[in-house]
Amino acid sequence: MDTKKLIEDSEHYLMNTYKRFPVVLRKGRGLKVWGTDGKEYLDFVGGIAVNCLGHCHPKVVVAIQKQAQRLLHVSNLYHIEPQIRLAKLLVEHSFADKVFFCNSGAEANEAAIKLARKYAKDNIGPDRYEIITAIGSFHGRTLGALTATGQEKFHKGFEPLCPGFRYVAFDDLDAIRNAVNKKTCAIMLEPIQGEMGVRMPGEDYLKGVREICDKEGILLILDEVQTGMGRTGKLFAYEHYGIQPDIMSLAKGLGGGVAIGAMLATRAVAAAFQPGSHAATFGGNPLACAAAVATIETLLEDGFILDNCKRMGRYLMHEIEDIKKEFLSLVVDVRGKGLLIGMELTRDCSSIVMDMLKKGVLINCTSGNVLRFTPPLIVTEKDIEHLTIALGEVFHELHAG
Numbered sequence: 054m055d056t057k058k059l060i061e062d063s064e065h066y067l068m069n070t071y072k073r074f075p076v077v078l079r080k081g082r083g084l085k086v087w088g089t090d091g092k093e094y095l096d097f098v099g100g101i102a103v104n105c106l107g108h109c110h111p112k113v114v115v116a117i118q119k120q121a122q123r124l125l126h127v128s129n130l131y132h133i134e135p136q137i138r139l140a141k142l143l144v145e146h147s148f149a150d151k152v153f154f155c156n157s158g159a160e161a162n163e164a165a166i167k168l169a170r171k172y173a174k175d176n177i178g179p180d181r182y183e184i185i186t187a188i189g190s191f192h193g194r195t196l197g198a199l200t201a202t203g204q205e206k207f208h209k210g211f212e213p214l215c216p217g218f219r220y221v222a223f224d225d226l227d228a229i230r231n232a233v234n235k236k237t238c239a240i241m242l243e244p245i246q247g248e249m250g251v252r253m254p255g256e257d258y259l260k261g262v263r264e265i266c267d268k269e270g271i272l273l274i275l276d277e278v279q280t281g282m283g284r285t286g287k288l289f290a291y292e293h294y295g296i297q298p299d300i301m302s303l304a305k306g307l308g309g310g311v312a313i314g315a316m317l318a319t320r321a322v323a324a325a326f327q328p329g330s331h332a333a334t335f336g337g338n339p340l341a342c343a344a345a346v347a348t349i350e351t352l353l354e355d356g357f358i359l360d361n362c363k364r365m366g367r368y369l370m371h372e373i374e375d376i377k378k379e380f381l382s383l384v385v386d387v388r389g390k391g392l393l394i395g396m397e398l399t400r401d402c403s404s405i406v407m408d409m410l411k412k413g414v415l416i417n418c419t420s421g422n423v424l425r426f427t428p429p430l431i432v433t434e435k436d437i438e439h440l441t442i443a444l445g446e447v448f449h450e451l452h453a454g
């Protein structure tokens with residue numbers, strides 16, 4: 054396979070929405086992926102928190118194969134077996150009573166925004182539509198989710214955005230108290246701001262937000278598109294903070310590599326959606342749901358994978374803390390929960406990602422100067438040693454140069 058020609062064609066035929074690295078990945082197993090040139094990589098990106106069970110996990114692959122032979126698609130005008138099983142699993146393992154399925158994180162957030170508005174209009178008053186979101190948040194690229202995203206750099210060029218959003222500083226309860234008004238219907242937050250560089254709020258923040266919501270009679274929407282599905286060591290990140298949301302969005306890891314999104318809510322809130330309120334042609338299709346059922350069942354099987362996520366998260370954090378101590382002029386901060394870990398640098402990190410790629414390790418750079426590690430939750434100590442040795446070498450070369 055001619056990699057150079059493939060990359061030429063990629064640049065020729067695809068819209069220029071991603072700055073892509075010069076590799077074409079064509080095969081993966083577990084933590085490993087291989088390029089068309091035969092080169093092997095250790096994947097600490099994992100599709101950015103998507104491949105929670107690693108690449109081509111046999112349980113997920115077999116579930117897809119079986120479902121593909123049985124039924125690929127039917128309309129949501131009919132009941133769909135794997136969709137029912139998936140909804141039941143999600144409800145049994147979360148705060149929620151009801152689930153709506155769609156195909157991506159942005160779409161799940163759109164559904165959450167619409168449900169919050171509809172619930173507030175039906176139950177509180179006709180002028181309750183405003184949603185408070187956090188500065189530095191990321192909720193997706195469709196216009197509603199983009200407006201909810203509290204980062205100007207993503208808005209630029211796409212104005213006018215949607216009315217009805219208000220932004221406050223993250224991890225600041227007074228900012229929320231000051232922003233709530235007669236129009237507010239919900240507060241929408243990520244438990245940890247992944248895209249913004251794995252920004253962690255204080256331990257009591259979400260509890261405080263929950264209290265404000267209860268006092269004001271408004272809804273708490275948690276965007277767990279990145280933090281959900283075991284990423285932080287619990288199935289959902291809200292479980293760490295002793296609270297429950299009213300609405301939650303999921304996607305990324307949900308299908309173990311297959312595109313699927315979900316919006317979950319309590320019974321009272323979900324009741325605002327009636328036939329015709331919202332829909333998605335492919336939402337909850339048999340193929341994606343079969344993959345997601347296999348993914349959740351595997352994730353929860355005897356707790357082994359969540360436990361591994363916690364242990365390997367601590368180990369990875371410990372190892373990169375050591376690197377930080379050695380390179381205090383390069384590393385500002387190391388933070389995260391489970392296997393969502395950020396390493397903030399004093400400099401732009403794109404060249405480091407490139408140097409790591411050359412050494413056969415895939416890592417991600419977000420927010421300009423934060424290295425983000427989101428490996429499959431099945432990562433081993435040996436994989437982490439491989440990563441940290443390569444990272445140490447790259448930092449040494451930088452330091453010397």
Ligand SMILES: *Cc1c(COP(=O)(O)O)cnc(C)c1O
Nearest residue numbers: 157158159191192193278279304
């Ligand atoms: C990735 C992400 C999204 C967007 O998901 P898509 O599937 O790309 O639409 C939304 N919210 C958060 C927190 C994310 O990390």
